[in-house]
Amino acid sequence: MTQPLGPDDPVMIGGYRTLAKLGAGGMGRVLLGAGPDGRLVAIKQIHAHLLDGYEYRARFRQEISASTRVSGAFTAPVIDFDVDAAQPWLASAFMLGVPLDRVIAEHAPLPVPAVRALAVGLAVALHDIHAAGLVHRDLKPANVILAADGPRVIDFGIAKLNDASGLTETGAALGSPAYMSPEQALAEPITPASDIFALGSLLVTAATGAAPFAAPSMAYTLFNIAHSEPDLSRVPEQLRGWIAACLHKDPRQRPTPGQLLDHLGRLPGGDAPWPAPVHESIRAQAGQLSGIVASPYATQVISRSGRHAGLATGTARPGTVAALRARRGRRLGLVAGLAVLVLTLVAAGIAVLVKPEPAAGQHLPEPGLAQLRAADPCAWARQSLPASVPDGSGFAADTSSWTWAQGDEFGCEVKSGDASLWIKVGESINLASTATGATADGFPILADTGAAYGDVCYRGVDLSGSGGKWGIQFQVHPSTSCVLAQQILSGMITTRHRIPVHPDRATLAEVDPCALIPREQLDPLIGPLPQQPTTVTAHTCVWDGTDSVRTDFELLGKSGGSSSPVDLGDGVQALIDDSDDGVCYLDYVYRTVGDNREVLNLIVDGLQSGDKTKVCATAETIMKTEIGRLPKPK
Incomplete structure (x- = not known):
């Protein structure tokens, strides 16, 4: 629900008169504003405390530069921004319409023509987003607006560039759980195909009224996404085949937006085939807008934004709401019907951001099984070698003389003379839960159970974090090599957020x-x-x-x-x-x-x-x- 502007909220952001507060979160606050020409916009203003470092502002600039290239018919375009302001901000066009999640709650299951029109519009939007080098990563009903002539994709708040730039995100599994892809659920690399999986889940929800993978807890939901096939029996037969293709677990097997459009065709002109109450709601909102735009507070502007001045100037802010109230002795307000209207915004089309690199001491997501499957255990161990080989280990001091080979269970076998080391990554940790007393970056280093294994030493670390008992396990011969094994294992744990990927991606x-x-x-x-x-x-x-x-x-x-x-x-x-x-x-x-x-x-x-x-x-x-x-x- 919308809130009145607070005492500390700005009266102006750039050339936009602020009208109401739409929401706030960890990244910033979202305000409803009116531009110089009377257009309503959604403005996201970034929190000042996130801007201590240059890298965050540079990342914000990079992502906005990419987002401004998204100007398709079914997205909410970015129309203004100021990256160099004391508090950077971004304004996107306001989309008149009804949020899809509300439509589903009130009118699902949607008829087949409506679902097909939804699929076509969203496929066009994703085509435009992907063509700009972006992955949306949070396509869900709440981020889709049903306008009179078709759907609009909004809220690129966790979108990222589809490249390997050092300014892009660390790989955290961001997104809304019920609409994540298996890659997001397993914290694997994200590609445009992830948006296609989310599209499939969204369309199942529209066609049946229920999300295909939703479960009572987030853990079960993510498990279903990664490991379970959805029940599509309630999806109309004429929709089922191509929706199922979108939900393929292998991202390489999912259709592209272009392939979907080749199958579905294009939307006809005129109004989209939404249920009649949706069109009635849109018409009612249009009537409310006329009153808002007529308000003097919706049209007053005093300057153009930094974008139109070559990004050289800061945000023009004549004062806060509190100061304006003191001068005028009255409150800024909105017509009563705006409460209904702004629910359709949900920060429409707001900033394209990326999660900043975690600050020192901030927790990073631990590698999951997906990362461990893709790991190159030999390369990981090689980058974790100690500065010197301990005396008496049985391994040659010159590590270049060691031989490295891929072993069974896709592990790594290392040999040096009669000494040998076997490394298994992501497999069961068959070691005692009582630790050696040593730790690696906070993880207890586990040993063997005390049984007689001969001249062999076992060491391991449980990375599952949930009693799953999987992680990294070492077996080394002779047992005098145990110190060396523990040093390499500690190095691998320390570098677990920089795991080398195996070059053979078809394995x-x-x-x-x-x-x-x-x-x-x-x-x-x-x-x-x-x-x-x-x-x-x-x-x-x-x-x-x-x-x-x-x-x-x-x-x-x-x-x-x-x-x-x-x-x-x-x-x-x-x-x-x-x-x-x-x-x-x-x-x-x-x-x-x-x-x-x-x-x-x-x-x-x-x-x-x-x-x-x-x-x-x-x-x-x-x-x-x-x-x-x-x-x-x-």
């Missing part, structure tokens, strides 16, 4: 095994299942029901085993080992890289039935589904 290691088959498809086969998998690591997913299903990825040599080929149909072959009673093992060679094979491994354990034939039939059904969901090998 099976980057695939989420839990995404290969949704719970809804597994439940009829081995259910009843719990709401979440029993075990989730970077390369392993385990579901336990009447039977147990374990999916994991391995990196194996070319040498074969005792498995026999089995035809899964459609020309797909796997290797099967059913030598154990009640347990069926299936392997599928995803691709061969050099002397190694990337393998999808499936184990189905008939915990109750023990019927080998039934268990292997279930395994083959699951394996075929999982293979069909794998990215095409490159």
